[in-house]
Amino acid sequence: MINSISFSKPIFDMNRFLLLIVGVILVFTSCKKADYQKVTHDPELYRVTVKKLNDIVLENNFPPVIASRNYVYANIAAYEVIAAGDPQHFRSLAGQIKHLPAVPKPDKDKEIDFQFASLLSFCFVGNAVTFPEGSMFLYIDELKKKAKDAGMPSDVFNNSVAYSDIVAKHIMKWSKKDNYAQTRSASKYTVTRKDGRWIPTPPMYAQALEPHWGEIRPMVLDSASQIPAPEPPPYNMTDKNSVFYKSVMEVKQLGDSLTTDQKHMADFWDDNAFKMNVVGHAMFATKKFGPAGHWMNIAGIGSKMKNADFGTTVAAYTQASIALFDAFINCWYVKYKANSVRPETVITKLIDHDWRPRIQTPPFPEYISGHAVISAAAAETLTHSFGDNMAYTDASESEFGIPARTFTSFRAAAQEAGLSRVYGGIHYKNACITGSMSGRKIGQLVVEKLKLKIK
Template sequence: MNRFLLIFAVAVFCFSSCKKADYQKITHNPELYRTTVKKLNDIVLENNFPPVIASRNYAYANIAAYEVIAAGDPKHYRSLAGQIKHLTTVPKPDKDKEIDFQFASLLSFCVVGNAVTFPEGSMETYVDELKKKAEDAGMPSDAFDNSVEYSNVVAKHILAWSKKDNYAQTRSASKYTVTRKDGRWIPTPPMYAQALEPHWGEIRPLVLDSAAQIPSPEPPPYNMADKNSSFYKAVIEVKTMGDSLTEEQKHMADFWDDNAFKLNVIGHASFATKKFSPGGHWMNIAGIGSQIKKADFGTTVAAYTETSIALFDAFINCWYVKYKANSVRPETVITRVLDPEWRPYIQTPPFPEYISGHAVISAAAAEVLTRTFGDNIIYSDSSESEFGIAPRTFKSFRDAAEEAAMSRVYGGIHYRNACIVGTMQGRKIGDLVTEKLKLKIK
């Protein structure tokens, strides 16, 4: 009889272990996290979130996911509380409750992602799909319920913290004042949209002490009267280059365009087209890095999180510099002084020229990804394929960032100096993020 009970107990244990292994193959698969981030990216695109706001969506959602992972595996991952000075300690999980922390991480990402995007409930259908995957794979009901419960606890904590970042206050802040002074930014065709998020530099950063912590040199002064001035030469370079673009240069400009909302005007008709924002593009690249390096679930979450933090702070710093300099776009100068019919290859976005946002955020993200996955990683980026743009191959993340910066000159929306300085600025931000934040415990 005892022998029978022993055999029965062993059989039950083996069956339980097999079932556990079955559902964990689903919930612990890093591809599921990459898919989840892409889902949020799609929602951001569909609902036309501007690049700076999109970076906020990615940062808080990823931080929520990461804090769940850190709580579940404190031997290998360090909480961001205490590293991001204004983030308080996240509630600890109940040690007596079985929790699938990877599954809870996915859910926490979605809860926060659902709360910081609109329309409300955009991710609910996807959350239902995640839950069904776990249940169908055999996750025990107690582990399922405990995981859902803890994901909500962490998400609630992160959302309460996110609401103190000054975002709500900037919704009612004063608008940008447009003047016709030479050298100052004014709206550009075809939308002639008002300045985008002129107060974004007032948003609370995550790692930077303030938006102004990393200063940027002043741009060359406006001077179209002197053909030997730095400004005049910069304008001529943009026009000359735009008038004689090669197919390769056009491909670079299209690939990194990342215009979240482009207004197309054909005769009397107009329609909008959308792409990933620059931050969304780099979220995709973080996923590519994770896939190439065959990173496990925790490493994948950490990579997305640190990259999203770098993007968030890079946008805050960049926008502070932009609205401090208020520099005029090439299109405005060229059409006013040189050729009234001239248009850039890609559409000019509605905010000041200096410094290049894509240069800053790309360089910041590239530094984080290089520290995470290594340098000289050759990869093909097919992020733009869904928009009909062929993939491009890069020899490293830094190589991609440098091309992203230069693409803005080819596109006709930036002077070269704004891209060079922007890249330097972004590298400094990326370095600061990797120096201050220690996510993985070695």
């Protein structure tokens, strides 16, 4: 007898099938989301973007003080997008910077890639404050293509672009009230031949650079004069025991006997955005990024070494750029208040007609040292962002044929940056020491007043 065997028909479970389909879609969607976020949320992309602006600043010969303005507004625009997208970890600068009005909030019902939007805001503002206006258009197109190629959904893309535009316009409107436009038509510096007063120096004999920069609205300082500097030693070349005479001779004697390392130090921190070279009857200019651009590069080095995430990277750049901006305003106020003569002018007139400094003397008064002030200010913020005693190697000058230098900390680099100007032959040591003291105070004030990250 053969046993009958029954075969049950498979039951089609529509609910299970639908759940499976939904699961597959969710997995696929999350993978695509992860794919495009790997691109747009990569802090290296922000570092590359800042460097892109740095290159445009270099190509268009922006003086150091104006360059600091380019960086600060672009970084603040980027940061405000990050703060809007992640208010649990980042605090808006509106109100912390007293004159910065609240930034429009994003629509909660719209999905926005805030990292991508921050990149675009940086570029839109950087594009507007540089000339020729539109210098970053091609790079903006590159960023958009990266996002699309990585699979960013069209609604997220459009929402992100729209919000970046809102924030960029808000920051640009605010920037127009900083007195920059008014200083474009302000009176020029009056050159006189009074002993001890700054006059143009060779080979360009250029007129004084931005004598009204101290009138620009600062970010954190209450005014350009908030951090005062003591009066420089009085001009005195008749008394060989005077502080001024000894300072002049120190610069000359150092310049006449520089070691290989001192020469490297002077060249490394030269940061001359527009050096005029004279060979016989021929004259030609060479370009490098200025001191603010150099410290933007250093901020990038710190971010990369600490493996900082996107938001932390943006915050570090922003805080450093604010310190640089305010430091230049304070420094330029002091410079044109003191109107101190450069070593080259004194040495070639009274000691050695043929003497020349290691690096080219810039076209503005000597006291206090701009490099010393801005470097110390930036170093304080980067120390706050990434820690003290963080040894690093700075190879950012290699594109100009200058070998890298290694430092034990940001503060050590800032100290060397100030001292390098004495070896370069363009500053007396007192201007560098005093400048570093002012810069540290400015940097500390920025760290104290601006709380970007919420712990």
